[in-house]
Structures are given as structure tokens and as C-alpha cells.
Amino acid sequence: MEARKTTIAISANDFSRNFAEAVPGLTRKAAAEEANRCLYCYDAPCIRACPTSINIPSFIKRIATGNLKGAATAIMDANPVGASCARVCPTEELCEGACVLNDASKPIQIGLLQRYATDWAMENDKPMFRAGPSNGRKIAVIGGGPAGLSAARELARDGFAVVVYEARDLAGGLDTHGIVSFRLPQQVSLWEVEQVKKLGVDIRTGVKVGEDVPVEELLDSYDAVILAAGMGYVPRLGIEGEELAGVYDAIKFVEATKTYTGDLPEIEGGRVAVIGAGNTAIDAATCSVRLGATNVKMVYRRTRDEMTAYAFEYDFAKQEGVEFSWLTAPKRIIGDEKGRVTHLECVRMELSEDAGKDGRRLPAPIPGSEFLLPVDAVVLAIGQERRRGLIDLLGVAHDRGVVLIEEETRRTSHPKIYAAGDVIFGAGQGEAMVVSAAEQGKLAARAIAKAFADANSIAI
Ligand code: SF4
Numbered sequence: 001m002e003a004r005k006t007t008i009a010i011s012a013n014d015f016s017r018n019f020a021e022a023v024p025g026l027t028r029k030a031a032a033e034e035a036n037r038c039l040y041c042y043d044a045p046c047i048r049a050c051p052t053s054i055n056i057p058s059f060i061k062r063i064a065t066g067n068l069k070g071a072a073t074a075i076m077d078a079n080p081v082g083a084s085c086a087r088v089c090p091t092e093e094l095c096e097g098a099c100v101l102n103d104a105s106k107p108i109q110i111g112l113l114q115r116y117a118t119d120w121a122m123e124n125d126k127p128m129f130r131a132g133p134s135n136g137r138k139i140a141v142i143g144g145g146p147a148g149l150s151a152a153r154e155l156a157r158d159g160f161a162v163v164v165y166e167a168r169d170l171a172g173g174l175d176t177h178g179i180v181s182f183r184l185p186q187q188v189s190l191w192e193v194e195q196v197k198k199l200g201v202d203i204r205t206g207v208k209v210g211e212d213v214p215v216e217e218l219l220d221s222y223d224a225v226i227l228a229a230g231m232g233y234v235p236r237l238g239i240e241g242e243e244l245a246g247v248y249d250a251i252k253f254v255e256a257t258k259t260y261t262g263d264l265p266e267i268e269g270g271r272v273a274v275i276g277a278g279n280t281a282i283d284a285a286t287c288s289v290r291l292g293a294t295n296v297k298m299v300y301r302r303t304r305d306e307m308t309a310y311a312f313e314y315d316f317a318k319q320e321g322v323e324f325s326w327l328t329a330p331k332r333i334i335g336d337e338k339g340r341v342t343h344l345e346c347v348r349m350e351l352s353e354d355a356g357k358d359g360r361r362l363p364a365p366i367p368g369s370e371f372l373l374p375v376d377a378v379v380l381a382i383g384q385e386r387r388r389g390l391i392d393l394l395g396v397a398h399d400r401g402v403v404l405i406e407e408e409t410r411r412t413s414h415p416k417i418y419a420a421g422d423v424i425f426g427a428g429q430g431e432a433m434v435v436s437a438a439e440q441g442k443l444a445a446r447a448i449a450k451a452f453a454d455a456n457s458i459a460i
């Protein structure tokens with residue numbers, strides 16, 4: 001399922017145009033006008049709706065008075081990946097959805113104002129935070145994505161010495177690698193990584209825990225470990241033909257377009273089927289359009305009501321010309337004599353009255369409804385693999401790869417290991433949003449600080 005690569009995809013100029021940030025930022029005048037519409041509510045519902053509890057009226061007030069450093073500091077103080085979240089948060093379901101002005105006129109454009117303030121911070125690069133005085137404790141963080149960075153930043157501010165072990169060559173997790181650049185340019189995520197490094201956090205990239213660093217070494221050398229390794233690539237569907245040329249893993253597909261290397265996924269022929277209907281599936285579909293695909297279909301075995309992509313993502317995909325085949329499941333991928341994809345065999349589905357564990361109605365194939373879809377590429381986007389190997393090496397309890405933690409202490413079944421982010425998402429725990437991962441990182445950091453403060457007071 002390795003991505004077939006070629007140099008023929010699109011030119012550097014086309015790439016720059018097609019993969020540049022799609023939504024323009026606010027101008028100074030528009031930001032000031034929007035900020036001045038805010039009612040600066042007491043007990044503001046927008047704050048309560050933000051998983052990281054950003055003081056939204058406070059940062060908006062600072063924009064209104066021209067204090068952009070103060071605005072950016074208020075945002076980044078609550079959310080160490082606040083610049084990325086300004087671009088990828090489902091704001092209409094969170095802060096903007098809760099804004100009191102929904103009833104009167106239209107909600108404040110909180111996401112765009114957040115972006116306006118954090119863009120200023122990126123451009124001006126003024127220091128916003130400092131590391132705390134050393135408390136003599138050392139913490140290892142496994143994973144340099146939003147949860148790991150957030151935890152590391154908070155720990156550094158509390159005086160812990162922090163080392164982040166990141167398996168990839170660049171930290172930032174999905175923000176750096178897995179969200180399309182026309183929604184989230186890579187430099188935004190890398191700027192957030194730099195902010196964490198500036199607090200003295202040692203981010204060791206290209207280092208795999210369990211391979212390059214033994215788990216025992218981490219447990220022996222550090223006072224605590226935070227597991228924030230996220231999830232892996234897309235699992236196999238388990239159907240015939242997944243090994244054919246032209247079958248892609250959606251995350252690798254998107255990743256190949258984060259920067260222009262001339263080494264982009266080939267979509268020769270231009271007809272792409274994306275299997276799945278989550279956030280990454282939408283990203284893969286819209287990416288395909290911008291790579292020059294002539295027809296992009298999302299194939300999903302349920303209906304629009306059950307898709308996990310957000311409404312704004314669905315609307316964006318529709319605007320980009322992406323088509324949706326609801327109640328359709330892939331059966332096998334068919335190739336030609338050269339081993340290249342030519343068709344996707346699908347079957348029509350219907351929803352039964354029975355609901356699965358997640359409450360969604362279960363789909364079932366309609367016998368005899370198989371049909372062939374002519375395609376040149378198939379992108380698999382049916383979720384992400386769990387970090388089972390690493391979880392087993394660490395020996396922490398899990399439910400089918402979802403690490404189990406104690407809600408209050410954020411501890412796993414191992415007394416020295418805490419967990420945050422996508423490793424704890426699923427099985428009724430957490431939310432798969434960047435902003436939730438950031439909050440979970442903060443919670444893990446606070447739990448560690450509290451555990452050592454409690455230990456110190458007992459020792460005294
Ligand atoms: Fe401003 Fe809306 Fe928040 Fe009230 S709810 S403080 S109007 S953004």
C-alpha cells in the first residue's frame with residue numbers, strides 16, 4: 001500500500017496556487033470591526049464551549065484595543081497549539097456555536113480572530129512564555145504531536161526538564177503531516193513546535209521509543225512518562241487488490257502534499273475513489289481535486305447523517321466538486337495486467353434497525369447489488385491504526401488499543417506512565433480533535449505536577 005510516486009503530478013506553480021491556504025485571514029480593519037461586535041459576555045458561553053477554555057472575550061477585547069501580543073498570549077496560554085486550532089477547530093460546533101449572537105445576528109468569527117492574533121505572533125515572533133525555575137524532575141513525553149507538545153510546554157513552565165521523543169523527522173503530529181496544507185500550512189505547526197523548544201524542551205526527532213530507546217531506559221531515567229504517541233497510518237480494509245499500484249493510504253497521500261518536493265501522488269487518469277467519510281477522507285478527497293483529479297468520489301457505507309466529518313468539511317468538499325456515494329461499500333479493487341487499479345467493485349448497503357456500540361445504525365449489504373466503479377486511484381481513509389506494539393511494550397492496560405487512564409490522575413495502569421491525545425481516544429473516552437488533544441496534554445502535565453507536589457508535601 002506504499003504510495004506510488006511520480007514527478008508528473010503538478011508543477012511547482014500549480015502546487016503553490018492549489019495548496020496555498022484556502023481561507024484568507026482577516027484584514028486589520030475587518031478584525032477590528034469583528035472584535036468590536038463582541039459583547040464581552042459575563043460567564044461567556046464561548047469559553048465554556050472551548051475544550052481548552054481560552055478566555056475568548058479577553059483576547060477579543062485585546063484585539064479591539066490593538067494589543068495583539070496580549071491577544072496571542074491569552075490564546076496560546078490556554079492552548080499551546082492555538083494557531084493550528086484557529087484553522088482546524090470545528091468552531092461552529094464549539095465556541096462560535098455557543099456565541100450568544102447566534103440568536104440575534106451571526107456569531108463572532110472567533111476562529112478567524114484567533115488566527116488574526118496568532119498570525120501576528122508568528123510574524124513578530126515575540127517571546128510569550130518562560131520556563132519555570134527547575135524543580136529537579138525529568139519527564140519523558142512519547143510523541144511530539146498536539147498532546148505531547150501541549151504537555152511538554154506546560155511541564156516546562158512548571159520547571160520540569162522535558163524530553164520529547166518524536167518518531168518522525170519533524171514534530172507536530174497530524175498538524176505537521178496529516179492535515180491538508182490549504183487548511184493548515186506546515187509552517188504554522190512548526191512555529192508552535194519552536195515555541196515549545198524555546199522553553200528548553202528537548203525535542204528529539206527521528207527517535208522511536210521501543211526501537212532506538214528502550215522502554216526500560218525511559219522508565220529508569222525519568223520521573224514520569226507521558227504517552228502521547230497518537231495513532232498510526234490507515235489500516236488495511238482486508239479486501240482483494242489493496243496491493244495494486246494506485247492504492248494509497250490517505251495519511252501518506254496527504255503527507256506527500258504538505259510541502260512541494262516534486263514527488264507528489266500520481267493520479268493518472270484522474271478518477272479517484274476515497275473510501276471513508278471522516279476528516280482525513282475529506283482531506284484526501286479535496287487534495288485529489290487540487291492535484292488535478294477529474295472526478296473524485298467518496299465511498300461510504302453509511303449515510304451523510306453518520307459520517308464523522310464535520311459539516312464545514314462536507315460543505316468544503318462539495319464546493320470542491322467532490323461527489324458522495326452513500327450506502328456503498330467496497331468489495332474488491334480490480335487491476336489490469338500491469339498491476340494498476342482500473343475498477344472498484346462496490347456493493348449497495350442498507351441500514352438496519354440495530355445500532356452498534358457507538359449508537360450508529362449498522363449497515364448491511366444488499367445481496368446482488370454489486371457494481372463496478374471505473375477508477376484510476378483508490379485512497380483508503382477508514383481510520384487510523386492503534387499503537388498496539390508500543391502500548392504492549394509499555395505494558396499499560398488498553399481496550400482494543402485505546403489506552404485506559406484514570407480520569408482524575410490521568411494515569412495509565414502503570415503508576416509512572418500518563419497518557420493523552422489520540423492514544424486515549426475511542427472506547428467512550430475523549431474526542432479526536434486537535435483542541436481536545438491539546439487539553440488532554442495540559443491535563444496530563446497538571447496531573448504530574450500535582451502528583452509531585454503531593455509527594456513533596458507528604459515527604460515534608
Ligand atoms: Fe463575544 Fe459571543 Fe463570546 Fe459573548 S459569546 S463573549 S458575544 S464571542
